[in-house]
Amino acid sequence: MPVEIELAQSLSHALELLSSGDPEVRPLAGATDLMLRLEAGRLKAHRLVSIADLRELSWVRPEGDAIRFGAGTVVADLMRHPEFAAEYPSAVAAARQFASPQIRNRATVGGNVGNASPAADLVPPLIALGARLKLSSAKGERELPIEEAFLGFGKTTVRPEELITEVALPRRRACFQAFAKFGSRGANVIAVVNLAMCLEVDGERIASARVAYGSVAPKPLRARAVERFLAGQRLTEELAREVKEAVLSDISPIDDVRGSRRYKQRLAVNATEDALLRALRGAQA
Ligand SMILES: Cc1cc2nc3c(=O)[nH]c(=O)nc-3n(C[C@H](O)[C@H](O)[C@H](O)COP(=O)(O)OP(=O)(O)OC[C@H]3O[C@@H](n4cnc5c(N)ncnc54)[C@H](O)[C@@H]3O)c2cc1C
Structure with missing residues (x-):
């Protein structure tokens, strides 16, 4: 069956496109994992909502006792951010060993969490650093510790109508x-x-x-x-x-x-x- 791709124009548009809660309507970020799974028949989807170019999801912001970043931030941008790099050398080490430069320029943190691979490289440092995820839907927002996002191989607690929109990390320089x-x-x-x-x-x-x-x-x-x-x-x-x-x-x-x-x-x-x-x-x- 052909798969439709809708390009979300804004975060609220993306949430509206996902709001049916249909599990076969999937967000598409860097596509470095989803497209492979789709091709291999390991993922069912009839519509993809592309969030790849949403600026609202791609930012890094130090704020008081935390550093926050958008879930659409690509791995290469995260490791290059000076304050992030100074505060979280373990996450930067994971990013450096992540795939190749081409993939690091496309792959997002949200996608690394969203595909729920037990081998995801960014997830262990984010767990160890105490990351919290913000999940957004057309109806509202909720937060959870990142380790609570995983149910099992390829399965998350993120609902089909939700997007991971933000990650917050407490400052850890003393660690x-x-x-x-x-x-x-x-x-x-x-x-x-x-x-x-x-x-x-x-x-x-x-x-x-x-x-x-x-x-x-x-x-x-x-x-x-x-x-x-x-x-x-x-x-x-x-x-x-x-x-x-x-x-x-x-x-x-x-x-x-x-x-x-x-x-x-x-x-x-x-x-x-x-x-x-x-x-x-x-x-x-
Ligand atoms: C050659 C190659 C090498 C790789 N090497 C590594 C590696 O070394 N380490 C590693 O960890 N991974 C690796 N990967 C896997 C992949 O690149 C990562 O998991 C990547 O972070 C996925 O991000 P993405 O933006 O491309 O996600 P996508 O492929 O777009 O999406 C992946 C999944 O997450 C969901 N999703 C995406 N964004 C969100 C969001 N904001 N909210 C909710 N759900 C979302 C999608 O619906 C989909 O189910 C590799 C892949 C390839 C092709």
Whole structure:
């Protein structure tokens, strides 16, 4: 069946075009994921509402104790924004390892969240940094922590009549941040495992920990057991070695074309240990 494409002229026009709530009417942003899924028959749609050129969705704005950005901001613009880059090195590291320059110039943050891939690279740092999403529809707005946007592989809690319009990140300059991505090659690759961490270290102790993984569960994962294990502890080499059990209790990777369950478990454990050791060296410097 042919697919119609409507070019939204404004955000309110886009919301009106989506307002029927028909799940086969889909927003189209950079099209770097949606068109592939459509071609492969893995997504059903009879109408696409293009939001690609909406300026109202493409901006980055530092505001008091947060930095906000429009969900239509492309990955390349986000990583180039000086205040964003200074505040969130983990997200910038993820953006640098994201696909290729061509894709980074088209792919949006909203699309990275909206396709709900467990391997999405921007999502773990956004979870670890405490991102909140604004969802808008013709009827109103709501907000939710980003980790609550994911139900399972390719499934989100974003309703068909809603658009992700905005992402808000609390300031995190005081936080030790890490991002790691493992793939079969250096660029243009889907993560076998990725990890993001945001640790607040007060003297020798970890005051708070936020940790997230990709590709180790049906959806991007906030690692609550790891966070509980780390919070309040002294940051030491022993702690880094002992984190393994908590990591393994959080994650549930499967054997697939990108690697075995055991291999992914080892990557996740080693990446977590390595990030903690780097945090320790940073705290001692
Ligand atoms: C060659 C190649 C390499 C890639 N490499 C990577 C990589 O390294 N890391 C990675 O994470 N991804 C990668 N991807 C996947 C893809 O580029 C990203 O997921 C990208 O962020 C999708 O954004 P988009 O704007 O193109 O979304 P689209 O393809 O337009 O949309 C994706 C999904 O999100 C929905 N959507 C889009 N915007 C919104 C919104 N504002 N509100 C609600 N729903 C929305 C759409 O309806 C659709 O279901 C790659 C893709 C290709 C083709």
